[in-house]
Amino acid sequence: MPPEMPxxxxxxxxxxxxxxxxxxxxxEQPNEPDxxxxxxxxxxxxxSPRVMEALLKIMPESLxxxxxxTAGTLVRALAKYHGVDESRVFVGVGSDDVxxxxxxxxxxxxxxxLFPDITYSFYDVxxxxxxxxxxxxxxxxxxxxxxxxxISQTEESGGIIFPNPNAPTGIELEQKEIEEIVRKxxxxxxxxxxxxxxxxxxxxxSLLDQYDNLIVVRTFSKSRALAGMRIGYALGSPQxxxxxxxxKYSFNSYTMDQTALAAGKASVEDEEYFREMLARVISxxxxxxxxxxxxxxxxxxxxxxxxFASHPSCxxxxxxxxxxxxHIYVRYFNKPRIDNYLRITVGTRSEMETFIKFLEKYLADxxxxxxxx
Amino acid sequence: MPPEMPxxxxxxxxxxxxxxxxxxxxxEQPNEPDxxxxxxxxxxxxxSPRVMEALLKIMPESLxxxxxxTAGTLVRALAKYHGVDESRVFVGVGSDDVxxxxxxxxxxxxxxxLFPDITYSFYDVxxxxxxxxxxxxxxxxxxxxxxxxxISQTEESGGIIFPNPNAPTGIELEQKEIEEIVRKxxxxxxxxxxxxxxxxxxxxxSLLDQYDNLIVVRTFSKSRALAGMRIGYALGSPQxxxxxxxxKYSFNSYTMDQTALAAGKASVEDEEYFREMLARVISxxxxxxxxxxxxxxxxxxxxxxxxFASHPSCxxxxxxxxxxxxHIYVRYFNKPRIDNYLRITVGTRSEMETFIKFLEKYLADxxxxxxxx
Numbered sequence: 001m002p003p004e005m006p007x008x009x010x011x012x013x014x015x016x017x018x019x020x021x022x023x024x025x026x027x028e029q030p031n032e033p034d035x036x037x038x039x040x041x042x043x044x045x046x047x048s049p050r051v052m053e054a055l056l057k058i059m060p061e062s063l064x065x066x067x068x069x070t071a072g073t074l075v076r077a078l079a080k081y082h083g084v085d086e087s088r089v090f091v092g093v094g095s096d097d098v099x100x101x102x103x104x105x106x107x108x109x110x111x112x113x114l115f116p117d118i119t120y121s122f123y124d125v126x127x128x129x130x131x132x133x134x135x136x137x138x139x140x141x142x143x144x145x146x147x148x149x150x151i152s153q154t155e156e157s158g159g160i161i162f163p164n165p166n167a168p169t170g171i172e173l174e175q176k177e178i179e180e181i182v183r184k185x186x187x188x189x190x191x192x193x194x195x196x197x198x199x200x201x202x203x204x205x206s207l208l209d210q211y212d213n214l215i216v217v218r219t220f221s222k223s224r225a226l227a228g229m230r231i232g233y234a235l236g237s238p239q240x241x242x243x244x245x246x247x248k249y250s251f252n253s254y255t256m257d258q259t260a261l262a263a264g265k266a267s268v269e270d271e272e273y274f275r276e277m278l279a280r281v282i283s284x285x286x287x288x289x290x291x292x293x294x295x296x297x298x299x300x301x302x303x304x305x306x307x308f309a310s311h312p313s314c315x316x317x318x319x320x321x322x323x324x325x326x327h328i329y330v331r332y333f334n335k336p337r338i339d340n341y342l343r344i345t346v347g348t349r350s351e352m353e354t355f356i357k358f359l360e361k362y363l364a365d366x367x368x369x370x371x372x373x
Numbered sequence: 374m375p376p377e378m379p380x381x382x383x384x385x386x387x388x389x390x391x392x393x394x395x396x397x398x399x400x401e402q403p404n405e406p407d408x409x410x411x412x413x414x415x416x417x418x419x420x421s422p423r424v425m426e427a428l429l430k431i432m433p434e435s436l437x438x439x440x441x442x443t444a445g446t447l448v449r450a451l452a453k454y455h456g457v458d459e460s461r462v463f464v465g466v467g468s469d470d471v472x473x474x475x476x477x478x479x480x481x482x483x484x485x486x487l488f489p490d491i492t493y494s495f496y497d498v499x500x501x502x503x504x505x506x507x508x509x510x511x512x513x514x515x516x517x518x519x520x521x522x523x524i525s526q527t528e529e530s531g532g533i534i535f536p537n538p539n540a541p542t543g544i545e546l547e548q549k550e551i552e553e554i555v556r557k558x559x560x561x562x563x564x565x566x567x568x569x570x571x572x573x574x575x576x577x578x579s580l581l582d583q584y585d586n587l588i589v590v591r592t593f594s595k596s597r598a599l600a601g602m603r604i605g606y607a608l609g610s611p612q613x614x615x616x617x618x619x620x621k622y623s624f625n626s627y628t629m630d631q632t633a634l635a636a637g638k639a640s641v642e643d644e645e646y647f648r649e650m651l652a653r654v655i656s657x658x659x660x661x662x663x664x665x666x667x668x669x670x671x672x673x674x675x676x677x678x679x680x681f682a683s684h685p686s687c688x689x690x691x692x693x694x695x696x697x698x699x700h701i702y703v704r705y706f707n708k709p710r711i712d713n714y715l716r717i718t719v720g721t722r723s724e725m726e727t728f729i730k731f732l733e734k735y736l737a738d739x740x741x742x743x744x745x746x
Contacts, residue, residue: 012585013559014585014586017484017532017561021620042437043437045437047433049433055632060420060424061419063420063601064599065410065600067603106391106392109390122625129624159390186386187387212385221439227440227627228437228440239388250394251502252469257633259602260632
């Protein structure tokens with residue numbers, strides 16, 4: 001080797017046997033006392049007080065034992081909550097784990113799976129991980145899913161997945177369009193990723209009884225304020241859920257720890273707190289929409305706990321940087337078609353007031369906005 | 374379809390796109406008040422009291438936030454514990470998660486990886502999951518790894534993995550033999566799975582400074598009595614750990630929940646309790662060996678928290694069933710070469726006394742054993 005080559009650039013012999021991926025920097029998780037964190041769609045409120053009570057009740061003796069591999073306590077709580085049989089519930093370590101398991105299990109035809117070009121950023125990652133071909137279907141210019149993309153030439157595709165509401169747009173797809181996609185694609189699994197559905201969209205859960213090719217995936221990270229506990233689940237036909245469990249048990253039986261099972265169950269059992277928390281987030285979202293509109297922003301009508309907004313006179317990237325300087329963190333995607341948008345998580349009313357106040361002053365100072373007399 | 378065909382046998386159209394695996398029944402997790410559970414190598418003692426203290430200190434407010442994707446608190450605690458740089462530590466959801474990630478990351482040459490024919494039962498599962506060819510190298514008739522299998526024709530293999538001590542035999546491979554395997558295979562990753570090493574075997578951690586192709590994998594499920602919390606880790610060269618992190622971040626940034634991170638850190642920081650707990654298990658294991666020998670059992674000299682025992686006059690399967698009837702659960706493998714063995718986890722001294730008393734009476738009743746006067 002040439003002597004000027006630094007040691008860390010020397011390729012080791014074993015490295016030619018290694019799987020190399022484009023190094024990825026995890027999303028920013030700032031931790032400053034005065035920050036306003038509107039960048040990762042977390043809930044601004046804590047989880048149900050029953051969650052902490054459940055954690056306090058865990059016996060040290062029990063931690064020495066493996067968790068129940070069937071995750072029975074949580075599966076039963078979710079089955080009861082949704083009024084379905086336990087055989088229709090699959091749980092995992094956050095919806096990312098559940099979704100990855102669905103990709104591995106259901107999308108094995110060799111035909112391309114379909115999902116929107118603007119959507120959750122991990123769909124293409126899992127497809128590549130499991131060597132599943134895929135096609136990105138272009139949203140229309142209003143960022144809406146075009147129904148015809150998913151119901152014509154259905155024999156050519158191997159599966160379908162989309163979030164409802166979609167991310168990062170927040171746009172809800174109508175129930176009758178979802179049903180048409182599921183019905184016309186009866187020969188493959190259709191996954192509806194309902195990470196944000198609790199914030200006001202209509203769930204496809206009511207379609208499960210009629211269509212055994214439908215899988216609905218949910219997470220506890222957003223509406224249940226438990227991002228820190230990694231809990232997700234899928235609902236589907238007993239046949240489909242059976243395949244998921246077979247796959248899971250075949251290579252890792254014990255995935256969810258005992259605290260996650262207890263926390264998840266406690267959350268599901270506190271419907272009153274859940275509804276109150278959701279109502280607050282929704283009310284703050286609607287207030288924030290009005291204020292953003294007043295400041296000249298445009299945005300699709302979000303049914304999620306975030307707003308995907310653009311300003312005609314001020315570049316999103318510039319706003320993102322300015323907000324960051326003020327310790328207000330929102331999400332900016334440097335990607336085609338959406339690089340002039342900010343994804344703004346709905347925080348508490350007080351956080352959103354500070355956020356709006358900042359924008360108002362910033363746009364005024366830039367000569368873009370002035371309050372009408 | 375023929376009318377006599379039951380509905381559940383009707384193949385749905387979407388099922389031809391599904392990944393089918395041999396359905397697997399997870400290990401028995403009996404839960405009876407009077408049972409003696411010696412079947413899954415759990416620790417008979419609870420985890421350090423500091424673990425519960427750490428769980429009690431978790432703030433409800435923090436659970437709404439995603440966990441630190443770098444798992445910083447736990448990585449730092451482990452780095453300090455082993456006296457290595459943080460860049461040499463990778464953590465995951467139990468050692469099964471860590472090992473699967475290692476298979477995916479390091480065994481991509483297309484050449485077969487090598488592991489023993491009698492060993493941890495998930496190695497072939499992960500190899501098949503990730504389409505990695507593999508060869509099972511036959512243990513000798515004393516159930517020992519044959520060094521020559523792993524150091525000759527090294528150019529033909531794509532990687533090596535074995536547990537030390539091996540499971541389910543409990544046999545330790547000598548340090549100098551491990552070093553020879555690692556040295557002769559410098560062009561590939563060698564993984565030493567040290568799930569049971571704390572119970573008295575010599576760790577390969579001391580070799581890490583010299584060999585950047587060595588990965589040592591550990592779990593909190595056995596020696597740290599935290600099977601219920603799903604915590605595992607790998608130690609290796611900064612380069613190798615970097616590849617693991619790249620792979621992990623690329624498809625799931627948030628795997629370990631906040632309680633697991635806190636519990637893991639607290640356990641690592643209580644060395645005194647850890648050493649005392651290990652000493653008790655080891656002392657009970659040695660007592661149990663003597664007693665089993667007295668009853669006529671033969672077994673390899675285990676350095677783990679289990680004993681792999683066979684009786685020349687009483688079939689293992691029969692003993693397994695008899696113990697089960699008495700609510701004493703041990704592990705029986707209905708597999709070639711080991712189907713006359715029981716894997717007996719070391720429980721508390723009192724549990725093992727009950728276990729030995731049962732065997733003594735059972736063998737006496739069967740006319741196999743009678744105490745010498």
